[in-house]
Amino acid sequence: MADQKTLAEPGGDAPYRRMTRPMEGRLLGGVAQGLATQLSLDPIVIRLMFVLLSVVVDGVGVVAYAVLWMITPKQPYEGQPPQRDWSQLAAFTAIGVALFAFGWLTGASKGGIGMLPFAVGGIGALILWQQADPERRKSWVSGASRTMRKNRVRTLLGVVLVVVGAAGFLVMQGELAQARPGLLFTAVVVGGLAVIAAPWLAGLWKELQLERRERIRQEERAEVAAMVHDSVLHTLTLIQRVAHDPREVTRLARSQERELRNWLYQPAQDADATIAAGVRRVAAEEEDAHGVPIEVVCVGDLAFDPGGRLAAMLKAARQAMVNAAKYSESPSISVYAEVEGEEVTIFVKDRGKGFDLDAVPADRMGIRESIIGRMERHGGTARMRTEPGEGTEVMLTMKVENE
Amino acid sequence: MTRVLIVDDHRLFRSGVRAELGDSIEVVGEAEDVESAVRAIAEHQPDVVLLDVHMPGGGGQEVLRRVLGSGSQVRFLALSVSDAAEDVIGVIRGGARGYVTKNISGKELTDAIRRVAEGDAVFSPRLAGFVLDAFASSEAPSIDPELDSLTQREREVLRLIARGYAYKEIAKELFISVKTVETHVSSVLRKLQLSNRHELSRWATARRLV
Numbered sequence: 001m002a003d004q005k006t007l008a009e010p011g012g013d014a015p016y017r018r019m020t021r022p023m024e025g026r027l028l029g030g031v032a033q034g035l036a037t038q039l040s041l042d043p044i045v046i047r048l049m050f051v052l053l054s055v056v057v058d059g060v061g062v063v064a065y066a067v068l069w070m071i072t073p074k075q076p077y078e079g080q081p082p083q084r085d086w087s088q089l090a091a092f093t094a095i096g097v098a099l100f101a102f103g104w105l106t107g108a109s110k111g112g113i114g115m116l117p118f119a120v121g122g123i124g125a126l127i128l129w130q131q132a133d134p135e136r137r138k139s140w141v142s143g144a145s146r147t148m149r150k151n152r153v154r155t156l157l158g159v160v161l162v163v164v165g166a167a168g169f170l171v172m173q174g175e176l177a178q179a180r181p182g183l184l185f186t187a188v189v190v191g192g193l194a195v196i197a198a199p200w201l202a203g204l205w206k207e208l209q210l211e212r213r214e215r216i217r218q219e220e221r222a223e224v225a226a227m228v229h230d231s232v233l234h235t236l237t238l239i240q241r242v243a244h245d246p247r248e249v250t251r252l253a254r255s256q257e258r259e260l261r262n263w264l265y266q267p268a269q270d271a272d273a274t275i276a277a278g279v280r281r282v283a284a285e286e287e288d289a290h291g292v293p294i295e296v297v298c299v300g301d302l303a304f305d306p307g308g309r310l311a312a313m314l315k316a317a318r319q320a321m322v323n324a325a326k327y328s329e330s331p332s333i334s335v336y337a338e339v340e341g342e343e344v345t346i347f348v349k350d351r352g353k354g355f356d357l358d359a360v361p362a363d364r365m366g367i368r369e370s371i372i373g374r375m376e377r378h379g380g381t382a383r384m385r386t387e388p389g390e391g392t393e394v395m396l397t398m399k400v401e402n403e
Numbered sequence: 404m405t406r407v408l409i410v411d412d413h414r415l416f417r418s419g420v421r422a423e424l425g426d427s428i429e430v431v432g433e434a435e436d437v438e439s440a441v442r443a444i445a446e447h448q449p450d451v452v453l454l455d456v457h458m459p460g461g462g463g464q465e466v467l468r469r470v471l472g473s474g475s476q477v478r479f480l481a482l483s484v485s486d487a488a489e490d491v492i493g494v495i496r497g498g499a500r501g502y503v504t505k506n507i508s509g510k511e512l513t514d515a516i517r518r519v520a521e522g523d524a525v526f527s528p529r530l531a532g533f534v535l536d537a538f539a540s541s542e543a544p545s546i547d548p549e550l551d552s553l554t555q556r557e558r559e560v561l562r563l564i565a566r567g568y569a570y571k572e573i574a575k576e577l578f579i580s581v582k583t584v585e586t587h588v589s590s591v592l593r594k595l596q597l598s599n600r601h602e603l604s605r606w607a608t609a610r611r612l613v
Contacts (some may be wrong), residue, residue: 261486293506297532297565300539334528334567340539347566393566 020075024082027089029069047092055099231259251291258284275310275344276301279337282318290325293332300339302400312378313344313398319370320348320394328352328392342399349393354386405520406431408449410440410466412458416505420453423509428516440466444477450520454499456483456490467497480519488533495595501525523585524592531564534595553591560587
């Protein structure tokens with residue numbers, strides 16, 4: 001009981017609020033506004049209701065308005081009463097006139113009391129519309145208009161087809177004149193049903209969307225968890241076990257870093273779909289195999305041709321990386337691949353000890369055969385720049401037909 | 404003595420950098436988020452701010468916007484684990500004078516800080532690659548030819564940076580002085596920051612490569 005009392009208290013001094021006619025925002029006598037406040041509805045709904053009742057059911061609305069005006073006290077207002085909003089009043093009058101004209105043209109207004117269902121249906125629809133919370137109402141309107149706009153042509157075509165089809169059918173049967181009142185009622189009923197069902201359908205739809213989003217989120221979370229578990233935790237364990245070997249620790253950390261980066265930033269792509277992807281893959285493999293960091297920078301890109309010139313070039317580049325990793329004693333290797341017009345260039349550079357190119361024995365297959373020979377056989381060139389103590393740079397160039 | 408402020412949200416990383424920097428550099432303070440960074444920069448007025456790209460409260464770009472927006476002349480060197488094009492291009496266009504990745508060695512970092520303190524620009528090989536790529540895709544007509552394209556020389560310098568050459572090696576290769584190399588890189592930085600080509604940002608977002 002105490003709870004109810006505390007709940008009731010802020011409501012005001014009287015347990016039942018008496019209806020009054022406010023001066024502020026009134027259009028005619030403030031009846032609609034007062035009624036709206038009393039029923040916590042939008043005044044527009046009440047006004048439309050009065051207009052509807054007046055036009056459709058032989059002026060009932062006017063009479064009701066007059067009676068309410070007489071029995072409802074004016075709300076006390078100090079000073080000059082504010083001006084009425086004439087433009088809004090004009091709008092409601094226009095709606096009334098339009099409704100009357102519509103009824104007169106269709107012959108519906110002759111029905112008198114018979115038109116009551118029409119009015120009741122209309123008022124019901126208005127109240128339901130008002131009951132839906134404003135945000136959802138707005139989203140309906142905007143959503144509907146958006147879909148309408150998107151499929152404007154199709155919607156219009158559909159409506160025209162249906163109307164023409166129905167009219168044609170009725171004309172053929174010679175029953176168009178009799179069908180008119182029936183059609184009107186059908187329209188009202190369908191409209192009413194739509195308004196009644198709409199909030200429920202919208203709620204259902206919203207729930208479905210929410211559920212779908214939640215499911216996607218959960219799948220993503222599961223994927224992240226799998227990634228962290230399978231690779232990151234695994235690598236951390238391995239690192240602890242080989243903590244005495246700095247080279248191995250670096251190799252593990254690098255390989256894990258690369259994997260994570262790929263997962264985070266790289267669009268899922270076929271490993272060897274392009275030359276840049278191919279260079280990155282080869283560099284990653286050699287980095288893993290030899291434990292020397294290989295930094296790759298790629299500019300431009302080109303579709304890869306397995307078994308063709310680019311494949312040969314990639315093999316030569318791999319050999320250059322292997323040489324640098326194995327023999328140069330450089331702390332890191334830089335690889336730069338560039339596609340410019342019809343030319344692909346790959347540079348492999350280290351800062352290691354370098355060597356004397358002329359002193360390399362003729363039977364050293366690595367450089368002569370795997371790099372220079374291979375490039376030349378496929379119509380490319382390989383140049384090498386090295387000096388003892390200055391590091392080594394291998395430059396591979398290949399022309400390709402860019403279609 | 405170059406006075407440096409380190410802004411990074413990882414305490415371990417801040418102390419690591421502090422330990423690695425050479426004797427020619429004095430660390431005057433540290434900050435761990437956007438708010439404390441803006442405050443510390445105003446208080447210490449460092450020569451160079453080492454700025455992390457990803458931080459709580461808006462990240463490095465927010466610090467750049469607030470500090471440089473207030474008319475400060477402090478110089479920024481961005482430092483990040485991320486090599487994503489949108490991050491790199493984002494902080495450079497936000498006003499940073501260089502971009503290096505966190506796996507840079509202590510000596511290289513000291514060098515980069517000195518260079519930024521002297522008003523030059525610092526490009527990592529990857530940043531050079533990004534710039535070459537971004538300025539190469541020139542399908543749309545440029546609005547300002549001076550700002551929207553690189554000169555032949557600038558292109559050569561950037562290509563050498565991308566190939567892993569140090570400034571000194573570039574100077575030797577092109578028969579120019581180190582100072583001239585620095586001038587070319589600064590000029591590229593200016594173009595990168597001022598060019599209106601909307602392609603640049605679009606390119607960076609479209610290309611989410613490492």
